[in-house]
Amino acid sequence: MSAEASNPAATPTPCEDSQGDGRWMSQHVRFVSECKEREPDVVFVGDSLVQLMHQFGIWRQLFSPLHCLNFGIGGDATQHVLWRLSNGELDNISPKVVVLWVGTNNHGHTAEQIAGGIMEIVQLIHNKLPNAHTLVLGVLPRGRVPNPLRERNAEVNKLVQDALSSLSHASFFNVDPGFVLSDGSISHQDMYDYLHLTAHGYQAEKLRWYTKH
Amino acid sequence: MSGDDLNPAAVPQPVEDRQGDGRWMSQHTRFMQECKDGEPEVLFVGDSMVQLMKQYEIWKEMFSPLHALNFGLAGDTTCNVLWRLQNGELENIRPKVVVLWVGTNNHDHTAEQVAGGIVAIAQLLTNRLPKAKIVVLGLLPRGEQPNPLREKNAAVNRLLRSWLPRLGQTLFLDVSNEFIHSDGTISSQDMFDYLHLTPAGYNTLAKPLSDLLLQILEETPEERRASLV
Numbered sequence: 001m002s003a004e005a006s007n008p009a010a011t012p013t014p015c016e017d018s019q020g021d022g023r024w025m026s027q028h029v030r031f032v033s034e035c036k037e038r039e040p041d042v043v044f045v046g047d048s049l050v051q052l053m054h055q056f057g058i059w060r061q062l063f064s065p066l067h068c069l070n071f072g073i074g075g076d077a078t079q080h081v082l083w084r085l086s087n088g089e090l091d092n093i094s095p096k097v098v099v100l101w102v103g104t105n106n107h108g109h110t111a112e113q114i115a116g117g118i119m120e121i122v123q124l125i126h127n128k129l130p131n132a133h134t135l136v137l138g139v140l141p142r143g144r145v146p147n148p149l150r151e152r153n154a155e156v157n158k159l160v161q162d163a164l165s166s167l168s169h170a171s172f173f174n175v176d177p178g179f180v181l182s183d184g185s186i187s188h189q190d191m192y193d194y195l196h197l198t199a200h201g202y203q204a205e206k207l208r209w210y211t212k213h
Numbered sequence: 214m215s216g217d218d219l220n221p222a223a224v225p226q227p228v229e230d231r232q233g234d235g236r237w238m239s240q241h242t243r244f245m246q247e248c249k250d251g252e253p254e255v256l257f258v259g260d261s262m263v264q265l266m267k268q269y270e271i272w273k274e275m276f277s278p279l280h281a282l283n284f285g286l287a288g289d290t291t292c293n294v295l296w297r298l299q300n301g302e303l304e305n306i307r308p309k310v311v312v313l314w315v316g317t318n319n320h321d322h323t324a325e326q327v328a329g330g331i332v333a334i335a336q337l338l339t340n341r342l343p344k345a346k347i348v349v350l351g352l353l354p355r356g357e358q359p360n361p362l363r364e365k366n367a368a369v370n371r372l373l374r375s376w377l378p379r380l381g382q383t384l385f386l387d388v389s390n391e392f393i394h395s396d397g398t399i400s401s402q403d404m405f406d407y408l409h410l411t412p413a414g415y416n417t418l419a420k421p422l423s424d425l426l427l428q429i430l431e432e433t434p435e436e437r438r439a440s441l442v
Binding site: 018019020021022023026027030051055056057073074107142143144145147148149150188192193194195198199 | 231232233234235236239240243264267268269270286287320355356357358360361362363401405406407408409411412
């Protein structure tokens with residue numbers, strides 16, 4: 001795996017406030033204070049696919065809101081999640097499981113760099129929370145028809161799955177129930193913009209959780 | 214009001230595929246197909262604020278029953294919506310109402326330019342659909358604390374309030390005040406990222422909007438009586 005200094009995907013980087021309303025930092029600060037107030041068993045960390053998950057009622061059935069925290073921020077890439085977890089979002093808590101779902105927003109990075117970023121996060125979580133298990137979710141396919149990003153995401157999953165196989169404190173979980181249909185397309189019934197999941201898409205994914213546990 | 218050719222927010226522009234999976238064009242193509250398949254009474258068009266509404270229960274409960282189509286596309290500016298409407302998303306449909314909600318993503322433009330872009334879209338809609346009512350939704354405040362984008366969006370709303378009546382057929386609905394607490398903050402219970410609405414946040418908007426739409430749709434009592442026979 002690439003050394004931290006030469007892999008931008010594995011270098012903790014906060015998000016710049018380019019729009020002018022400080023929303024990214026507001027969300028990070030909120031998450032840090034939630035760590036002081038709550039005692040979660042499970043923490044979800046990642047991008048919009050994590051963040052939106054908890055807006056859909058079906059997930060409230062799976063994980064009680066009292067015992068899990070959602071630290072997803074839309075648009076985040078691995079380096080942003082790395083920064084957040086290095087700056088307070090793992091402090092004062094001792095969850096049993098950290099669920100990590102990130103990588104699809106790492107535009108401009110290679111699959112190797114993205115996988116390196118994900119593994120850097122896994123290592124950080126293990127350093128801060130030696131008793132927690134990290135569940136890394138596979139990056140989903142995207143785009144209505146086959147395209148380079150699907151190939152990149154599939155390669156990331158392969159590399160991450162390989163790297164995790166030798167670890168006892170972390171494991172890989174493929175939550176894709178088969179979003180890519182036989183003709184290679186993804187349906188808008190599953191991903192309304194061919195990236196973000198509909199309630200139906202999250203439901204299909206939820207079934208994968210049930211078959212695993 | 215700025216002339217269209219001087220206002221960059223009123224220049225139609227598609228979104229470039231920078232990420233590499235062509236999702237913007239795929240969505241636009243799908244919307245054009247929906248124009249062929251459906252006979253909507255209500256058309257919603259705009260950015261993610263419109264698009265996300267369709268993902269929650271509120272859409273099924275309040276807007277689907279009105280025979281509504283949703284052409285919201287995340288990230289869109291007034292330029293992008295203008296391009297989509299000029300390039301197929303108004304073909305073969307004759308909705309009675311169009312709900313337009315766009316402008317919060319126009320980061321490169323001033324409040325005057327953004328309001329001008331919204332008016333240009335409303336103008337296009339009244340030209341193409343002379344019998345339709347256009348409901349323009351005010352831009353919501355954003356950010357957890359007071360910040361320049363809140364001021365900008367509020368300025369856009371003030372301009373719309375004074376410019377839209379000149380168009381006729383156009384109504385303005387602004388629920389911005391419902392979201393700002395006495396200490397000036399916006400709650401994550403209403404906007405999970407201080408921009409996008411939660412299901413609870415949409416409920417605040419949905420009731421007055423739904424009431425307004427029902428009022429407009431009921432304005433043609435002859436057609437309504439005929440459809441009940």
